[in-house]
Amino acid sequence: KAIRHCEKYRILILAAGTGSPFFSTDTAASLRASEMSCSKIIKATKVNGIYNSDPNIDKTAKLIKNITYSEFINKNLRVMDITAISLAKESNIPIFITNIFYLYHHSVSLPTFFLR
Helix, strand or coil: CHHHHHHCCCCCCCCCCCCCCCCCHHHHHHHHHHHCCCCCEEEEECCCCEECCCCCCCCCCCEECEECHHHHHHCCCCCCCHHHHHHHHHHCCCEEEEEHHHHHHHCCCCCCEEEC
């Protein structure tokens, strides 16, 4: 049924894991996006984008506005797991990252940051 919605250019929101204990929900999102030839992945999380370290722990963490998949993997960043990033890279699907709590509390859209 989801594929028919894609064929009609409708927006799909997919939520769930793979049912396998060794795969994260991030990996499930990349896997499903790849299987369905989605044009992008939107990850709503607790930070405003990709940082060089956890901004909830490190107050000097720097926001990275644009980054390639390879740079993300080489820097061992943690906003998503490496398997999810690798799947998106192989499928050439950009990932947009936004803060779900900011959007919820402020009812405005924040700029998103992506891997390409």
